[in-house]
Amino acid sequence: MTIQDRRNRDRLSQRQLITSTARALAGREGWDAVTTRRLAAEIEYSQPVIYKHFSSLDDIADAVALDGFGELAAALAEARRAAAPGDDVRAVAHRYAAFASDAPAVYDAMFSRSTRLRFGPGSPTTPSAAFAELRAAVAPHAGEADAETLTEVLWAGLHGLVVLLRSGRLRPGHDTARIDLLVGRLLP
Amino acid sequence: MTIQDRRNRDRLSQRQLITSTARALAGREGWDAVTTRRLAAEIEYSQPVIYKHFSSLDDIADAVALDGFGELAAALAEARRAAAPGDDVRAVAHRYAAFASDAPAVYDAMFSRSTRLRFGPGSPTTPSAAFAELRAAVAPHAGEADAETLTEVLWAGLHGLVVLLRSGRLRPGHDTARIDLLVGRLLP
DNA sequence: CGGTTGGGCTAGCGTTGCTAACCATTAGCG
DNA sequence: CGCTAATGGTTAGCAACGCTAGCCCAACCG
Numbered sequence: 390m391t392i393q394d395r396r397n398r399d400r401l402s403q404r405q406l407i408t409s410t411a412r413a414l415a416g417r418e419g420w421d422a423v424t425t426r427r428l429a430a431e432i433e434y435s436q437p438v439i440y441k442h443f444s445s446l447d448d449i450a451d452a453v454a455l456d457g458f459g460e461l462a463a464a465l466a467e468a469r470r471a472a473a474p475g476d477d478v479r480a481v482a483h484r485y486a487a488f489a490s491d492a493p494a495v496y497d498a499m500f501s502r503s504t505r506l507r508f509g510p511g512s513p514t515t516p517s518a519a520f521a522e523l524r525a526a527v528a529p530h531a532g533e534a535d536a537e538t539l540t541e542v543l544w545a546g547l548h549g550l551v552v553l554l555r556s557g558r559l560r561p562g563h564d565t566a567r568i569d570l571l572v573g574r575l576l577p
Numbered sequence: 578m579t580i581q582d583r584r585n586r587d588r589l590s591q592r593q594l595i596t597s598t599a600r601a602l603a604g605r606e607g608w609d610a611v612t613t614r615r616l617a618a619e620i621e622y623s624q625p626v627i628y629k630h631f632s633s634l635d636d637i638a639d640a641v642a643l644d645g646f647g648e649l650a651a652a653l654a655e656a657r658r659a660a661a662p663g664d665d666v667r668a669v670a671h672r673y674a675a676f677a678s679d680a681p682a683v684y685d686a687m688f689s690r691s692t693r694l695r696f697g698p699g700s701p702t703t704p705s706a707a708f709a710e711l712r713a714a715v716a717p718h719a720g721e722a723d724a725e726t727l728t729e730v731l732w733a734g735l736h737g738l739v740v741l742l743r744s745g746r747l748r749p750g751h752d753t754a755r756i757d758l759l760v761g762r763l764l765p
Numbered sequence: 766c767g768g769t770t771g772g773g774c775t776a777g778c779g780t781t782g783c784t785a786a787c788c789a790t791t792a793g794c795g
Numbered sequence: 796c797g798c799t800a801a802t803g804g805t806t807a808g809c810a811a812c813g814c815t816a817g818c819c820c821a822a823c824c825g
Contacts, residue, residue, distance in 0.1 A: 396802085425782060435805055437784075446782070501689065504744040534758060541747050542759050545737030546730065553736060556692040559729050570722060571730050574763050580823075584771095613813060623774055625815075634813070 404442045406432050408452045415494035420450065420502055451506050454498040458516040461499075464488050465522040479572045481526045482547055486568060489551040500548065520544065530576040539575065546571045592630045594620050596640045603682035608638065608690055639694050642686040646704040649687075652676050653710040667760045669714045670735055674756055677739040688736065708732065718764040727763065734759045 410431045415423050425446060429436040443449050468484035469477050489496040499506075506516060524540040531539050550567055553559050559567070598619045603611050613634060617624040631637050656672035657665050677684040687694075687704075694704060712728040719727050738755055741747050747755070 438804070440783070500744070537748070538751055538754055538758055542734065542738070542755050545741050545755070546734040546759070547737070548741060549733030549735070549737030550730070552740070553733050556688070560725070563726055563729070566726055567730050567733070570726055571734070574765070577762070626773070628814070
């Protein structure tokens with residue numbers, strides 16, 4: 390089995406090479422620069438190799454997005470762990486915004502680019518893990534409101550802030566004030 | 578002057594034909610279906626005609642977006658006018674969401690597609706008019722918070738809800754509950 | 766009626782995502 | 796060791812894209 394094993398390993402590492410190159414390229418020059426030819430040149434293989442792993446370019450973005458959801462979930466968990474008691478939601482919210490601004494290309498893949506990645510029951514667990522992390526922070530402070538709904542609203546608020554900020558539609562320099570206001574009012 | 582006048586009129590109506598066709602086509606099949614060839618076929622002219630009016634496809638989307646901002650501003654103003662006193666912010670918020678769900682293609686042009694349309698000082702007045710409308714509804718209830726910041730946060734929340742709902746990332750059937758919660762908590 | 770202006774067209778360039786067909790190297794087997 | 800089969804890779808090409816150059820014909824002006 391060692392021979393087939395090595396092949397699988399090679400295959401997997403090649404796939405990983407594609408996604409990581411796509412991610413890096415998107416990070417450097419945006420997703421518009423991620424074309425099959427460009428990507429093929431970057432990984433030093435011909436284009437059809439890409440299609441041995443992914444059936445379309447969008448599939449690659451989805452793979453990057455999936456990784457991103459995992460990393461986001463981990464980052465939020467870490468922020469919640471390290472936060473002072475009572476300040477956890479605020480900390481998680483700021484960590485969310487920081488994630489989006491640190492890796493805009495990945496965030497784009499997760500939310501703006503391909504919308505095909507649904508979540509909720511029946512989907513890959515990773516995306517809902519990130520949501521669950523948010524929910525875990527919110528739930529204790531939900532009070533009389535429905536925790537699920539409240540989490541969705543907080544999430545929407547954060548996402549909206551991220552998107553509008555990136556498109557230059559919010560006044561610069563008020564980032565923390567906006568997030569603090571959102572969290573402060575939403576979770577009294 | 579009547580001859581040149583007729584020419585200008587024709588030219589303007591041709592331009593308007595392009596934008597309205599693009600809008601309709603995007604509404605029917607999404608912005609991906611709006612290609613120069615397709616658009617040319619639909620207006621029954623050849624492709625280069627399009628470039629007599631717009632220097633790129635994105636410019637067309639921007640024109641549609643600009644119209645959209647005007648319509649949004651008008652819709653929000655109307656909602657505010659017709660609202661019961663004390664319920665105005667909630668009414669405006671729901672009108673915002675309704676606009677997005679009624680004309681998803683236009684909303685896409687305004688926010689998701691081309692990000693080139695900035696607003697704030699120095700931009701076309703129309704986009705900021707929509708924001709001003711939101712602000713006018715919010716300001717009286719701002720309390721001790723900064724009205725501008727609060728408006729931005731409310732707007733982000735609404736936009737986030739719209740976007741996440743459209744991508745199927747929120748539980749269906751809780752739309753009004755989410756908006757009511759957002760408004761209720763944000764403006765006590 | 767002749768000269769000029771301008772709106773519209775055909776044709777084509779370079780690039781895109783994706784695929785078909787072929788080649789070579791390697792693995793499995795008598 | 797030698798033959799067959801499968802596997803990983805390539806070159807070449809298709810249809811569709813955004814956008815542009817260059818021409819043609821009709822309408823306007825004197």
